[in-house]
Amino acid sequence: MKAIWNDEVIAESDDTVIVEGNHYFPLSSVNKSLLKPSDKTTGCPWKGTANYYTLDVNGVENLDAAWYYAKPKDAAKQIEGRVAFWRGVKVVS
Numbered sequence: 001m002k003a004i005w006n007d008e009v010i011a012e013s014d015d016t017v018i019v020e021g022n023h024y025f026p027l028s029s030v031n032k033s034l035l036k037p038s039d040k041t042t043g044c045p046w047k048g049t050a051n052y053y054t055l056d057v058n059g060v061e062n063l064d065a066a067w068y069y070a071k072p073k074d075a076a077k078q079i080e081g082r083v084a085f086w087r088g089v090k091v092v093s
């Protein structure tokens with residue numbers, strides 16, 4: 001699977017975990033130079049607190065377009081250390 005935005009591959013892995021239709025990529029498969037930490041957080045009753053990254057690709061930002069659960073609840077342990085994408089990021093095989 002590949003996560004692509006602004007003509008750049010953000011992440012690539014054959015080891016994604018699908019939860020609620022979203023592919024969670026291992027953090028090791030993500031080009032971390034394209035990620036900027038965000039202050040945004042949201043809560044999920046069964047996964048826990050999500051933290052976000054803003055993508056910065058070729059001088060263009062996509063605010064809060066990646067998210068992860070630093071300390072997921074027990075029901076979501078399979079996504080610990082993984083990142084998912086939205087806001088126009090295409091996930092393709």
